[in-house]
Amino acid sequence: MTKEEILAALGTVQEPDLHKDLVALNMVHDISVEKNYVSFTVELTTPACPLKDKIKNDCIKAVKAINKDAVVNVKFSANTTSNRKPNEMLLPKVKNIVAVVSGKGGVGKSTVAANLALALAKGGATVGLMDADIYGPSVPIMFGVRGERPMMMDVNGKGMIVPLEKYGIKLMSIGLLVDEKNAVVWRGPMASSAIKQFVSDVNWGELDYLVIDMPPGTGDIHLTLVQTVPVTGVIVVTTPQEVALADAKKGIAMFGQAQLKVPIIGLVENMSYFTPAELPGNRYYIFGKEGGKRLAEEYDIPFLGQVPLVQDIREGGDNGVPAVMSDDAVSQKAFSEFAGNAVRSIAMLNANMKVEKVAEVV
Numbered sequence: 001m002t003k004e005e006i007l008a009a010l011g012t013v014q015e016p017d018l019h020k021d022l023v024a025l026n027m028v029h030d031i032s033v034e035k036n037y038v039s040f041t042v043e044l045t046t047p048a049c050p051l052k053d054k055i056k057n058d059c060i061k062a063v064k065a066i067n068k069d070a071v072v073n074v075k076f077s078a079n080t081t082s083n084r085k086p087n088e089m090l091l092p093k094v095k096n097i098v099a100v101v102s103g104k105g106g107v108g109k110s111t112v113a114a115n116l117a118l119a120l121a122k123g124g125a126t127v128g129l130m131d132a133d134i135y136g137p138s139v140p141i142m143f144g145v146r147g148e149r150p151m152m153m154d155v156n157g158k159g160m161i162v163p164l165e166k167y168g169i170k171l172m173s174i175g176l177l178v179d180e181k182n183a184v185v186w187r188g189p190m191a192s193s194a195i196k197q198f199v200s201d202v203n204w205g206e207l208d209y210l211v212i213d214m215p216p217g218t219g220d221i222h223l224t225l226v227q228t229v230p231v232t233g234v235i236v237v238t239t240p241q242e243v244a245l246a247d248a249k250k251g252i253a254m255f256g257q258a259q260l261k262v263p264i265i266g267l268v269e270n271m272s273y274f275t276p277a278e279l280p281g282n283r284y285y286i287f288g289k290e291g292g293k294r295l296a297e298e299y300d301i302p303f304l305g306q307v308p309l310v311q312d313i314r315e316g317g318d319n320g321v322p323a324v325m326s327d328d329a330v331s332q333k334a335f336s337e338f339a340g341n342a343v344r345s346i347a348m349l350n351a352n353m354k355v356e357k358v359a360e361v362v
Contacts, residue, residue, distance in 0.1 A: 001067050003031045006038055009062040016051050017344050018351050022059075029077075038063055039073035045347040046208065047078035048123025050340030074309050080125065080208040081350040084230060089200055093206040094128070096232040096346055098265065099225060101255070103247025105216040108270040109237045110138035112307065113213035115331075116235070118324040119339035121168045125208040126132040128163065128170040132225065133165075133215045134191045135184055138199060143167070144320020150176055160203040167325055172202050172235030188220035195224050209346075217247075218254040226255075226262050233265035233349055235304065235342060240269055240291035248292075252299055265345045266302035267292055268338050275330070283308075293314055302345045305338035307331075 011023040022028050031040040042055060047056075060072045082095035091097065100113035110133065111207060117129040131139040140146045143166045150172070151162045162169040174184060174194060186194070204210060212231075215221050225231065232257050238248035248267070255262040269292025273283040286309065296303035307313070312328035323331035 001033050001036075001038065001070065003033055005066055006031050006033060006040065006063060009066050010040070010043050010059060013055070013058045016054060017348050018045075022055075030075075031172050032354050036067065036069050037071050037073070039075065041075045041077050044076055044078040044279040045081045045350075046123075046125060046343045047080065048120045048125045048208075048339065048343050049078070050123075050337075050344065052076060064098045073295035078124065078308075081347050083232065083350045088230060090229060091204060091210065094210045095207065096203055096209045096350075097212065097229055098209055098229050098342075098346070099212045099214050099222075099234045099262075100237060101214045101222070101251050102216050102237045102244075103218075103249065103251040104244055105136070107216075107237050107244050108307070109216065110142065111322075112235075112237045112268060112270055113211055114139070114142050114317070114322050115313075116323045116339050116342060117183050117209070117211040118322055119335045120168055120211070120343065122324060122336075123339065123343075125343075126206060127168075128172070128203075128204050128207045128210045129205060130210060130212045131171075131173030131175065132195055132198065132212050132221060134174050134186065134194055134221065135215065137173045138213070138317075139171055140175040141171035141321055142317045143171060144321065145171065145176065146320075148176060155203055159201075159203055162203055167322075168206070170204060172198055192220050195221055197226055199229055218250055222254065226260055231262050232346060233263040235265045236267045236301075237270055238267065238292050238295065239271045240285065240288035242288065242291065244287075245291050245295050248295060249299075252301070253274040261348050264299075264301045265342060265349065265362050266304035267299075268304040268307065269293065269297045270307045271309040272306035277311075302341065304345065305334065307334045307338060310334075 010028050012023050013022050027043045057072045059074050063070050063072045080095045102109040117127045121127040130138045152159050153162050163172045206340045236251050238244045273285050293303050310331045313323040313331045316323045316326045324335050
């Protein structure tokens with residue numbers, strides 16, 4: 001076998017989402033051949049790639065097609081894709097900025113954002129979580145960091161806030177700066193100013209993904225964010241309930257407006273069904289059945305998955321140990337599949353989308 005033959009064989013292996021072969025996408029590197037022993041590196045579009053095993057098996061199959069006795073060692077590296085401009089001043093080392101939104105409160109948006117961030121980090125990505133829900137911050141409770149305060153550091157003569165770190169991700173929330181017993185009574189401009197500070201005055205460093213937990217609804221903070229930051233896309237959270245779906249439509253419509261031009265990464269349905277621990281084969285559709293899936297089909301946006309109504313998810317959020325970090329297999333599987341679908345959708349957006357300017361509201 002020669003390197004050229006190996007390269008030709010791998011040219012038959014398709015990247016499942018981008019529908020081009022690995023060689024054409026320049027994903028194959030460092031081919032080494034010694035008699036029947038072959039090794040090479042496949043560069044993934046994200047370290048959290050859920051299709052890693054499929055790509056590996058397809059590569060081995062392709063090589064064995066030209067030599068059935070070949071011993072194939074497939075190694076992986078990752079270079080997270082991004083559509084950011086190289087000269088952008090804000091968050092220049094953050095490759096993807098993902099806003100998690102909902103049309104109304106109470107649908108579990110913060111739970112979804114927190115567990116998405118953790119699932120991405122468990123997949124090997126570097127991740128930050130910004131709690132932009134100024135009036136109802138959840139991060140301090142959900143991550144068990146109530147009462148902790150971030151430190152300051154000097155960066156090129158400017159004082160910068162150092163985000164807290166927990167479970168391998170960086171955290172920032174207004175709840176880490178004010179006493180939780182005090183209400184944040186701010187008018188829109190003050191809240192918007194705080195969001196700008198969370199972007200410009202926090203030392204986020206190098207991140208593959210910055211997940212932003214947005215306030216519910218559509219308002220000043222949403223407009224400020226998309227005007228200030230080049231958001232890669234938004235993930236819409238809803239429940240199957242008609243009331244929640246009606247408000248989710250407003251969120252989809254807001255970010256779909258021509259003057260905003262913020263892509264929809266996809267929609268995730270939370271509290272999809274309830275399965276009691278003593279009856280693991282039963283599903284009870286308390287809030288309706290597959291309303292989120294139907295909504296995604298109606299608007300032709302990716303459906304990222306269903307998260308069941310599980311007691312451990314609620315308890316984990318209250319106890320400071322989010323579901324992804326718990327031992328509950330059901331919730332871990334749901335969030336892992338959701339995060340996998342989200343990173344695939346982000347990679348496809350980055351591959352297919354031209355670099356856009358930061359949104360301008362007219």
